[in-house]
Amino acid sequence: MAERGGERGGFGRGFGRGDRGDRGRGRRGPKREEEEKWVPVTKLGRLVKDGKIKSLEQIYLFSLPIKEHQIVEFFLGPALKDEVMKIMPVQKQTRAGQRTRFKAFVVVGDSNGHVGLGVKCSKEVATAIRGAIILAKLSVIPVRRGYWGNKIGKPHTVPCKVTGKCGSVTVRLVPAPRGSGIVAARVPKKVLQFAGIDDVFTSSRGSTKTLGNFVKATFECLLKTYGFLTPDLWRETRFSKSPFQEFTDLLAKPNKISVVEEVEKTPMY
Numbered sequence: 001m002a003e004r005g006g007e008r009g010g011f012g013r014g015f016g017r018g019d020r021g022d023r024g025r026g027r028r029g030p031k032r033e034e035e036e037k038w039v040p041v042t043k044l045g046r047l048v049k050d051g052k053i054k055s056l057e058q059i060y061l062f063s064l065p066i067k068e069h070q071i072v073e074f075f076l077g078p079a080l081k082d083e084v085m086k087i088m089p090v091q092k093q094t095r096a097g098q099r100t101r102f103k104a105f106v107v108v109g110d111s112n113g114h115v116g117l118g119v120k121c122s123k124e125v126a127t128a129i130r131g132a133i134i135l136a137k138l139s140v141i142p143v144r145r146g147y148w149g150n151k152i153g154k155p156h157t158v159p160c161k162v163t164g165k166c167g168s169v170t171v172r173l174v175p176a177p178r179g180s181g182i183v184a185a186r187v188p189k190k191v192l193q194f195a196g197i198d199d200v201f202t203s204s205r206g207s208t209k210t211l212g213n214f215v216k217a218t219f220e221c222l223l224k225t226y227g228f229l230t231p232d233l234w235r236e237t238r239f240s241k242s243p244f245q246e247f248t249d250l251l252a253k254p255n256k257i258s259v260v261e262e263v264e265k266t267p268m269y
Contacts (some may be wrong), residue, residue, distance in 0.1 A: 038070045043244060043251050048074055052247050056114065060142050062242040069137035072116075076140075079110040082133050083190060086211050087125055105212060106132035108140065109194025116140035117191075117219045119212070143195040144225040148177045156198040160228055164220030167213035168206035173221045176201045187211055188218040195222050 040046045045068045047053050056075045059066065066072065073080065085105040091098045102125045109115035118136030122128035146159025157175045164171050171188060176199040182189050184202040192200060208214045244251065 038068075038074075040068060040070070040255075042067050044068075045071055046251065046255060047243050047247055050250065052250070053243055056140070057142065058243065064243070066138055066140075069134045072137040072140050076110045076114060079112065080108055080114075080137070081110070081194065082106055082108040082136065083194070084129055084132075085187065085190065085215055087128065088212075090121060102128045103212075104128040104132040105215060106136045107191055107194055107215065108133065108136040109191075109196070111194060112196045113143045113145060114140050115143055115191060115195040115219070115222060117215060141219075141223055142226060143197070143222045145197060146175065148175045148199065153178075157200050158197060158221075158225055159230065160225075162221045162224045162228075164217040164222075164224065166216035166220060167210060169208055169210065169213040169217045170205050171214070171217040171221050172203040174201040174203065175199075185214075187214045191215060191218045191222070 038045075038049070040049050044053070044059065044064055044066065048071050053059060056072070059071075083106065085107055087102055087104050089100050090103050091100050101121050101123055103119065103121045104125070106118045106120075106129065107115065108118070116136040116139045118132040118134065118139060120128050120131035120135055122131060144159055145155035146157060147155060148157050156178050158173045160175065162173050173192075176183065178199055180199040180201070182192050182197065182200055182202075184192060184200070185204065185208065187208075188202055188204070192202075204214070204217075206213075
């Protein structure tokens with residue numbers, strides 16, 4: 001039963017932070033100083049902090065790997081919300097008995113075309129949640145939105161029918177007319193809300209009570225939305241230099257990191 005999600009598992013039922021009890025203690029306090037002072041360690045991080053890259057879309061255009069979660073925080077900032085979908089115990093059989101660890105599923109999004117999914121396993125619940133949030137930010141993807149009929153107003157639904165699969169779970173997203181809302185189960189509904197999709201019909205099959213596979217299949221659907229080349233994307237591609245090429249001179253300079261060491265002076269006798 002430990003492998004199953006949904007409402008049947010007696011552990012970590014429901015959504016949101018309220019059902020977690022006091023297991024996530026320590027997260028809601030004031031931010032530590034080292035979290036506020038971000039010292040980038042990658043080329044991309046240096047360019048972002050120097051203001052050379054203006055948006056996440058510029059990173060996605062050149063398929064640059066994001067290795068620091070602060071990059072996503074830098075662009076999306078306070079708009080980025082996170083939610084713990086499930087915490088489940090997983091066990092490993094050892095000679096001494098069973099070793100129990102906790103697996104956390106976290107979804108992050110800004111409700112405006114960006115969503116990420118993180119899965120982390122750890123000995124402590126709070127550590128698993130913290131790690132899952134970081135992994136979710138690193139896996140943030142752009143979500144393409146479109147129209148059901150006439151192109152009036154802002155895009156509100158998925159641009160075409162998309163299918164995602166994980167394990168036995170298959171999820172299908174179908175464009176819906178404006179005002180339909182998100183017609184989906186609780187798990188994909190939360191992911192689609194974080195992605196910024198207002199109207200969509202869904203169809204799912206397989207063992208959807210396995211929450212981990214259900215949420216991964218939904219995430220794969222959203223990942224595929226930019227995989228279809230529709231006529232409005234048939235414009236001529238104008239190639240431009242990647243940020244690493246464009247700002248070579250800046251990256252060639254040594255990264256100045258000021259390290260202040262406090263040396264205690266021993267009294268001389």
